[in-house]
Amino acid sequence: MDERKMYTGDWTCCDCSAKIDSLPFEPRDPSTLACRDCHKKSKPARSTAERVRKIYCGDWKCCECSAPIDELPFKPMDPETIACRECHQKNNG
Ligand SMILES: [Zn+2]
Numbered sequence: 001m002d003e004r005k006m007y008t009g010d011w012t013c014c015d016c017s018a019k020i021d022s023l024p025f026e027p028r029d030p031s032t033l034a035c036r037d038c039h040k041k042s043k044p045a046r047s048t049a050e051r052v053r054k055i056y057c058g059d060w061k062c063c064e065c066s067a068p069i070d071e072l073p074f075k076p077m078d079p080e081t082i083a084c085r086e087c088h089q090k091n092n093g
């Protein structure tokens with residue numbers, strides 16, 4: 001059983017003027033209270049695509065060692081100059 005303490009009162013949302021009759025905390029300043037909906041809205045929405053890395057699939061070959069390359073984290077502008085991970089590392093020291 002969830003016996004969370006709720007404070008009851010007769011407040012209004014400072015944003016949309018919705019009625020608020022219970023809160024999980026005691027409001028220090030009732031004039032700045034926001035209802036659950038506005039509270040959610042005020043938080044910056046996190047983009048769900050934030051961490052999704054796009055992978056491009058193809059049928060390329062390393063221009064140096066001819067190793068097959070089937071996916072890249074970017075869309076190759078010039079498939080003739082693609083280097084595999086190993087050659088790429090070599091080139092970058
Ligand atoms: Zn509201």
Ligand SMILES: [Zn+2]
Nearest residue numbers: 062065084087
């Ligand atoms: Zn290579």
